[in-house]
Amino acid sequence: MIKFVDREDTMTPEQLLQKVSDHEDNFVERKVEGVSASELRQTACAFANSVPEGREAVLLVGIHDKGQVLGVGNTDALQKRIRDACDNDCYPPIACSMQILDVAGKKVVAAVFPSSARRPHFSGPAYVRRGSESPKATAEQYEELILSRVDKAREIVQHRDQLFTVQGIGYKLGSNRPLQDATYKESRECRLLGCTAHLVTFEDINSGVRFSEPLAHTTITYDHEKWRTMVLVSFPK
Structure with missing residues (x-):
């Protein structure tokens, strides 16, 4: 559950009051009290998907889009x-903080949206099929759906319940640096712990050691001896 609490880095009441008199722009939106649920979730999603890191967007409710303060x-x-709207109607949930402003003797609610690392x-x-049901996708399933648009990540994730052969070529797995010996090879029997658009994380089933490799350093092939997917890892020169 998202907690809607004031953040230390959120705008001050004085800064928010300045937004009341500013013109609407990419990161300031005005709505009247009767704003619909669909408008709230659309605005929240648009802000969360668009606000650059280090900036915030503001939804001011109680003000006509022409600037008249209605309260x-x-x-x-x-x-x-x-x-x-942010917690139940948007996915993933969107965090924001809220303040009540006194504008010309009337109450205005300011909802402040920071940049989101969970975009889009x-x-x-999202919904997935499970047996005869169509439940909401879990956070993990949602991430996998997003990753399915990346060819290499999709290929890895679709074998997540199987063992992998992970082989380092001229590279010691998990070391993040190349070896002088380009002929060096090591292989491990691993299970997949996670995959993002940038990193893939494995666990060596024999030692329990976990390690991550940049997805860009991997090549997907097949281990014909053990009849399973093989991931080759090499460090670019």
Whole structure:
């Protein structure tokens, strides 16, 4: 569950009040109290997918898009609606912090959205098939669905429940540096622990040692002796 708490690096009330008088731009949006759930989740997803690292976006509710301050009658109910939209209607959930501003004697709710490391976000969950049911994808399954668009990652992930032969060529596995001996080879019997767009992580089933390799340094082939997928790892010169 996402906790909507004030973050130390969020905008101050003074900075948010300045946003009230600023024109709408890529990272400032104004809505009236009756904003729909679909508008809330669309705005939250758009901000989370677009805000650069180190910046924040602001949704100001209680202000007409022309700038007229209308205020919010029930700030608690509105904050709950924003929480529900971000936590339950967006996937992965989107974090934000909220503050109540006093603008010309009226209450305005400011929802602040930081840059998200979990992008892309969608205004609804992904679903997968499990037996005769269609449950929501778990966070791990969601990441695998995203990775399925990357050919090499897709090939590795689809064999996640099988053993791999991982072989280092001119390279000691997990060392992150090449060897002088280009003929050096070592092979390990491994299980896959995880794969991202940048790294693949294995566990040596004999020693229990875990190690990660840059996906760009790997080549996928086949171990015909043991009838399973083989991942070759070499360090580029």
